[in-house]
Amino acid sequence: MANEKKIDCVILGLLSHEELTGYEIKKRMDKTLKYFWGASYGSIYPALSDLVNCGLATKREGTENKRNKLIYTITDAGRSYLKEWLALPVQKDELRYETLLKLFFGNEQNTEQALSHIKAFEEKIKKELPYLLEAEKALKDYLDEDTAHKYYLITVEFGVKTYRTYLEWCEEAKKILTDSEE
Amino acid sequence: MANEKKIDCVILGLLSHEELTGYEIKKRMDKTLKYFWGASYGSIYPALSDLVNCGLATKREGTENKRNKLIYTITDAGRSYLKEWLALPVQKDELRYETLLKLFFGNEQNTEQALSHIKAFEEKIKKELPYLLEAEKALKDYLDEDTAHKYYLITVEFGVKTYRTYLEWCEEAKKILTDSEE
DNA sequence: CTTACCATGTAAGGCGTTACATGATTCA
DNA sequence: TGAATCATGTAACGCCTTACATGGTAAG
Numbered sequence: 332m333a334n335e336k337k338i339d340c341v342i343l344g345l346l347s348h349e350e351l352t353g354y355e356i357k358k359r360m361d362k363t364l365k366y367f368w369g370a371s372y373g374s375i376y377p378a379l380s381d382l383v384n385c386g387l388a389t390k391r392e393g394t395e396n397k398r399n400k401l402i403y404t405i406t407d408a409g410r411s412y413l414k415e416w417l418a419l420p421v422q423k424d425e426l427r428y429e430t431l432l433k434l435f436f437g438n439e440q441n442t443e444q445a446l447s448h449i450k451a452f453e454e455k456i457k458k459e460l461p462y463l464l465e466a467e468k469a470l471k472d473y474l475d476e477d478t479a480h481k482y483y484l485i486t487v488e489f490g491v492k493t494y495r496t497y498l499e500w501c502e503e504a505k506k507i508l509t510d511s512e513e
Numbered sequence: 514m515a516n517e518k519k520i521d522c523v524i525l526g527l528l529s530h531e532e533l534t535g536y537e538i539k540k541r542m543d544k545t546l547k548y549f550w551g552a553s554y555g556s557i558y559p560a561l562s563d564l565v566n567c568g569l570a571t572k573r574e575g576t577e578n579k580r581n582k583l584i585y586t587i588t589d590a591g592r593s594y595l596k597e598w599l600a601l602p603v604q605k606d607e608l609r610y611e612t613l614l615k616l617f618f619g620n621e622q623n624t625e626q627a628l629s630h631i632k633a634f635e636e637k638i639k640k641e642l643p644y645l646l647e648a649e650k651a652l653k654d655y656l657d658e659d660t661a662h663k664y665y666l667i668t669v670e671f672g673v674k675t676y677r678t679y680l681e682w683c684e685e686a687k688k689i690l691t692d693s694e695e
Numbered sequence: 696c697t698t699a700c701c702a703t704g705t706a707a708g709g710c711g712t713t714a715c716a717t718g719a720t721t722c723a
Numbered sequence: 724t725g726a727a728t729c730a731t732g733t734a735a736c737g738c739c740t741t742a743c744a745t746g747g748t749a750a751g
Contacts, residue, residue: 341614344614400703424637432523435526439526440596481619489682493678
């Protein structure tokens, strides 16, 4: 198996508590993981083939509501591999915010432009925050139903807290720019 | 010119207020931009060549303290290009935290392991925060010296605020895990 | 009947890192 | 004299996204 390819680990993680198709994996990721780990079909389907080739998952055909599906299941080897990866220290946490990049060079543009970048960022966050709050509520209500829920909650809390901080920062950033204008 | 290649824009941004060598560009980025935009020599040097080929920068040889250097200067075309890019809306702000990924799948490992990922994250943040605070102080003290400083301050404030929130989150995350143990 | 969603994939290309290769100078 | 830092690059490779290609089903 290739060394610690993250997309493989993510998929194994998702498969570790239910069988899924490639399409469903993408949906799961778009709903819950996309805040800290994105993936496209172009990386998911090839990764699934690799996992099968390496014996970390198995593939079988299935039919559901008249639709043909390729259902993937994690193997024991897959579970071991996942556990080994989880035990290793984190290699990299990376943040790449183009918004901050453009603001950093704000002196080369006019104040209005910088403000509009901040406002666009603010709107995006305000649009996404309700989904996180919804997830937070659902997880808190059913925390005891599944031991996995507290781990999901931890990651959602990260999102809620940072998003609220982002909004506070937007206010402060706008203030710094408008105060210095007059 | 290739369409909006970010590394080109970053370099032009840095060149927009001083001439620099490739080596110095890397140092600048490691000190200030690395919190939201990283880059390696393997991307910087080729990008510099591209910029010269496209007429967005010029290269000249220079000697300083007995050392030979290749000094890059932004051209008028380079300034225009930078301004155009700054005026365009932000395309993507991306966060990729492997720490959150491993915690999301925490149910597949033991609580101790999950806690150790949180602690490692906490330590990394605690180690970096002082540098941000130092930069914050310096920028606030000399805010009026240069109109660019308020833009730098905005990005540093982003770091300070989010890092403090990260530390609060670490406490909460640890609490969620240990409370559910007993 | 046509739009949206379900479902699976491939190919080309972009973008970047790591490791390698080289060599000068400074400082302890 | 050996390590650290200054300084510039290349090559191989990894990993991912975008766009393309295809076709079935559900719902309005």
